[in-house]
Amino acid sequence: MKVQTYLFFEGRCEEALAFYRQTLAAEIGPLMRFRDNPDDPDHTMFPPGAGEMVMHAEMTIGETTVFLSDGRCGGSPNFTGMCLTLVLKKPEEAETLFRALAETGQVRMPLRPTFFSPAFGMVADKFGLGWMIYTEQARPA
Incomplete structure (x- = not known):
């Protein structure tokens, strides 16, 4: 078993990836946008305009890989309690x-x-x- 960290940036994921690349020397791995989701060919699962948002991305800081996403593309990130x-x-x-x-x-x-x-x-x-x-x-x- 493995525990994996997954962070949701609610529309700011791409900005976060650039920030962590610059600030922490994070290496950015695979990135998939909502428009690339093969399970949603009609683009109806997410709000209009979400196609360019990040559905899933990976970044590595040192020895650790963290998953990131724009989440549901609304609201603001909420990282309380961690x-x-x-x-x-x-x-x-x-x-x-x-x-x-x-x-x-x-x-x-x-x-x-x-x-x-x-x-x-x-x-x-x-x-x-x-x-x-x-x-x-x-x-x-």
Whole structure:
């Protein structure tokens, strides 16, 4: 069994993919638009104009693949009750990514040393998606 993260951006998926490509060096994989859905040849399953929206996309950040979609193409993204966590080896890397996400987002907890991490912080990006930035402790040899 595998648990897979799937994020719905309600009409902003393409913008999100570009943002994560630039900010987190995400690699964008397969992308399918609603117009390409073979189970909907008459384009009646989704609202008019949804054909160009993203039905399914994949992006890889580091070792993890995340699925994304425009969802039902209405409303605004709602990412309450969850965060994605970036686990890094060096505090300098954590600082760079934290700043990049916070630039157009909102800092929820400043990046700082804690008892469990040399650099830990929380930020919501411009889409409201929560991120925890975590640097692993050095382990004794």
